[in-house]
Amino acid sequence: MKAPKQYHQHEHSEDLQLVMDAAGLLQIREFDLFRLAWCRWRGDEPDEKALEECFAAYMFQQTLPPWVRHFCREVLGRERDGRLDPAEFGVDPVARREPPVGLGKAFVGVTVAVLIVLFPLLLEATHDPRTSAPLACETGIGMQFFTGLAHALAGREPPRCLRPELKPK
Numbered sequence: 001m002k003a004p005k006q007y008h009q010h011e012h013s014e015d016l017q018l019v020m021d022a023a024g025l026l027q028i029r030e031f032d033l034f035r036l037a038w039c040r041w042r043g044d045e046p047d048e049k050a051l052e053e054c055f056a057a058y059m060f061q062q063t064l065p066p067w068v069r070h071f072c073r074e075v076l077g078r079e080r081d082g083r084l085d086p087a088e089f090g091v092d093p094v095a096r097r098e099p100p101v102g103l104g105k106a107f108v109g110v111t112v113a114v115l116i117v118l119f120p121l122l123l124e125a126t127h128d129p130r131t132s133a134p135l136a137c138e139t140g141i142g143m144q145f146f147t148g149l150a151h152a153l154a155g156r157e158p159p160r161c162l163r164p165e166l167k168p169k
Contacts, residue, residue: 022076031051034058037065039090041070042067075089119149119153
């Protein structure tokens with residue numbers, strides 16, 4: 001099904017605020033509001049491509065289809081009259097759950113734990129030129145920044161190849 005093309009550039013800030021207010025009252029995303037407005041206006045499920053085109057025009061050009069504007073005004077009017085029931089608009093209260101808590105703290109904890117293990121391993125790493133791959137710094141493991149940092153944190157002297165005054169010229 002093709003999207004209706006009768007868009008009107010209207011008061012941009014008024015239209016944007018209208019959509020945000022209606023979506024907020026229904027506790028849904030703006031894209032979901034477009035889907036509900038389409039269903040209510042046309043009486044059928046929207047074609048995804050057509051709905052995305054309408055939403056992209058709203059997002060990037062601030063053009064609002066009249067059927068979305070009408071839907072938003074209906075939602076706001078019912079709220080003003082004290083008779084707004086999101087279920088009447090097809091909003092499922094179960095689907096409006098808050099997103100799960102992020103894993104940011106767990107990620108930081110795991111990263112710190114890995115670093116705590118990594119630095120002592122860097123200090124204990126050895127290189128045997130007869131059995132190991134050749135490295136630029138034979139007393140370190142080849143990652144000069146981390147090797148230098150690990151030695152600095154441990155209070156040890158960095159390997160000869162990492163000290164500028166001892167590097168060959």
